[in-house]
Amino acid sequence: MLKRRIVCILLILSALILYFFDNETVTLALLAALIVMPAASIGLLALSGKNFKISMERAPQNTENPVIRVRIENPDFIPLSTVEAEVTCTNLRTGEADSYIISKTPRPKSTQEIDLEVMPKHAGRYEISVSSAVLTDPLQLSSKQVVCSDREYITIMPEIFEMQLTYGSDAAMLESDRSADSRRGNDPGEVRSIREYVPGDPVRNIHWKLSEKLDKLLVKELGNPISDQFLVILDTGHEISQDPIALETVASVFVSLVETLRRDSSGLAIGWTDPFSGKAVIRKVVEDTDFTAAADEYLAVPAIMHSAFGRIERDISESRYAHIIFVGSAIPEGIDAIGNGCLVTVLVYGEDGYMTEGNVTTVGFETKTYKSDLAGIEI
Numbered sequence: 329m330l331k332r333r334i335v336c337i338l339l340i341l342s343a344l345i346l347y348f349f350d351n352e353t354v355t356l357a358l359l360a361a362l363i364v365m366p367a368a369s370i371g372l373l374a375l376s377g378k379n380f381k382i383s384m385e386r387a388p389q390n391t392e393n394p395v396i397r398v399r400i401e402n403p404d405f406i407p408l409s410t411v412e413a414e415v416t417c418t419n420l421r422t423g424e425a426d427s428y429i430i431s432k433t434p435r436p437k438s439t440q441e442i443d444l445e446v447m448p449k450h451a452g453r454y455e456i457s458v459s460s461a462v463l464t465d466p467l468q469l470s471s472k473q474v475v476c477s478d479r480e481y482i483t484i485m486p487e488i489f490e491m492q493l494t495y496g497s498d499a500a501m502l503e504s505d506r507s508a509d510s511r512r513g514n515d516p517g518e519v520r521s522i523r524e525y526v527p528g529d530p531v532r533n534i535h536w537k538l539s540e541k542l543d544k545l546l547v548k549e550l551g552n553p554i555s556d557q558f559l560v561i562l563d564t565g566h567e568i569s570q571d572p573i574a575l576e577t578v579a580s581v582f583v584s585l586v587e588t589l590r591r592d593s594s595g596l597a598i599g600w601t602d603p604f605s606g607k608a609v610i611r612k613v614v615e616d617t618d619f620t621a622a623a624d625e626y627l628a629v630p631a632i633m634h635s636a637f638g639r640i641e642r643d644i645s646e647s648r649y650a651h652i653i654f655v656g657s658a659i660p661e662g663i664d665a666i667g668n669g670c671l672v673t674v675l676v677y678g679e680d681g682y683m684t685e686g687n688v689t690t691v692g693f694e695t696k697t698y699k700s701d702l703a704g705i706e707i
Contacts, residue, residue, distance in 0.1 A: 332469055336366050366469055373465035373472060376406040380434075382413055382458050382476040387443055394482045396456050398442045402434035409433060409468060413461040413476065415444060420603075420628040421452035421579075422572040450572045451486035451579050453628035455479055483624050486580035489699050491588045494706045521549040557595040558707075559610065559649040560586050561637050562626050563656020564601050568677060569631035574657070577695045578677050579627065581702060582655040585675070586619060589707075597649070600626035601636040608636040635660075640672075651707065663688055673707060 343359040380402055387397035398415065402408055411432050418425040426447075432440050448454060457479035464471045522535060525545035533547045562582045568574040589596050590613060598619070599610040609626075613619050637654065639661040651671040654660060659674055664686065672688045679692030682705075693701035 329464070329468055329471065332467065336362075336467070336469060366467060369465040369467040370470050372406055373463065373470055376404060376408055377463045377472065377474050379403045380408070380411075380461070380463065380474050380476075382461055383478050384415075384456060384458065384480040386480060386482065389445075391445055393448070394446050394484075396444045396446055396480055396482075398430055398444055398458070400430075400432050400434055400440045400442070402436065402438055405436045407434070407436050407466070408463055409466040410464045411461055412464075413458050415456060415458050417446055417448070418455045418457070419448065419450060419452040419572075420455055421631055422450055422575055423569075423630065423632065424449060424572060446482065448482075448484045450576045451484050451627065452575075453624060454482045454484060456482065481624070483627055485623060485627075486576050486583055488584050488587055489580065491584050491702060492704050493588055493592070494704055495592075522546050523549060557593045557650050558589050558653060559597045559599060559651070560589065560653045561599040561655065562629075563637065563654065563658070564629050564633045564635045565631040565657050565677075566634055567657040573695055574677055575631050577693075577698055578655060578657060581675055581677075581693065581698060583623070585653065585655065586613065590619065598622060598626070599637065601629050601633055603629045603633060606633065606636060653707070659690060673705075675702065675705075 340359070340362045343355065343362050347355040347359050381400075383399045383401070385397050385399070387395040389395040396415075398413075400411060400413075402411075411434055413430050415428045415430060416425055417428065426449075428444055430442050430444070432442065434440055444456075446454065446456065458476050461474050461476050462471050463474055522538065523546065525534065525539075525547050529547045535546045535548050539546045560582065563578070565575045565578055568578070586596070586598055596613045597610055598613055599608055601607070602609045611618065611622050613622070635656065637656075637660055638658075640652065640654070640663050649670060651673070654663075654672070654674045656675075657677045659676055659679075663672060663674065670687065674688065674690045676690060676692050678694065679690065681690075681692055683690045689706070691702065691705055
């Protein structure tokens with residue numbers, strides 16, 4: 329554009345010098361044309377683009393990758409020489425971003441469409457956005473920026489692989505909403521047992537008379553109905569937030585595990601960190617659509633966020649679930665404080681081996697070997 333301006337100025341100067349030495353009608357007309365034409369072109373640019381609009385939508389696709397249809401509208405009578413816009417595709421989970429430049433010449437009162445094939449690198453929730461467009465005049469001497477605010481979202485699921493789970497009990501096959509004999513609950517009419525106080529136990533469950541008699545704090549184990557057999561939690565992956573491949577591995581393990589448990593168990597819930605509030609989100613999975621709809625949310629959580637499940641609180645285990653399975657890149661704090669019959673399995677990226685201590689089982693997995701690392705694990 330700068331070169332065109334220089335050329336235009338040189339032409340005007342040349343015509344001006346020619347007119348100075350040869351003051352005739354032809355040279356005057358040439359000088360006038362060289363001045364009026366650029367001015368008119370820039371004037372058209374100033375008047376154009378007032379109702380210009382760029383919008384996007386998900387398009388039907390015949391390709392492996394998702395397609396976004398970019399619609400450029402010029403409802404005015406003034407033509408636009410060139411419209412250039414940058415479309416940004418951002419993976420909300422990994423933070424990766426790619427840009428695509430689109431360029432068109434919209435005719436007056438016209439709408440043009442461009443099908444943009446998005447080629448995502450890793451699984452996640454993608455935001456495709458366009459924030460502005462650059463319009464140029466017909467002679468391409470000047471330009472102006474027009475604000476455009478539109479965005480579209482697509483979800484790229486991680487690979488789902490077959491997990492051959494070994495169930496250590498018949499918990500996965502039992503009906504939900506049963507009473508848990510070994511788990512502390514909140515029904516004072518169903519006292520299952522008496523045991524010593526553990527930090528984190530509700531004060532209301534302390535058996536004061538017996539504690540005073542035996543000179544130590546004792547609590548009542550109350551009956552509790554279990555409404556879900558499994559709670560599967562996806563960590564944000566804060567520790568591996570700069571490693572998209574590791575994040576995709578963790579997501580693949582999570583979705584594969586949920587798919588397997590969904591087929592085998594009658595009670596299943598999934599959890600993740602809300603990207604706006606930073607609090608825990610727990611959703612029950614009943615239908616196929618429950619899990620696919622939830623993917624739009626849990627795959628949009630930025631990995632740089634700290635997990636809402638960085639410390640698993642005791643009330644999560646005692647309220648509803650028979651077995652908590654944590655999929656992430658770190659072992660949550662205070663996980664050994666979860667007792668009262670609730671089983672806990674932690675699938676940790678970057679760790680080695682298989683270890684069971686009390687009610688907590690830790691299984692490590694790596695990117696290159698995660699399918700074999702988790703083959704036949706006991707749940």
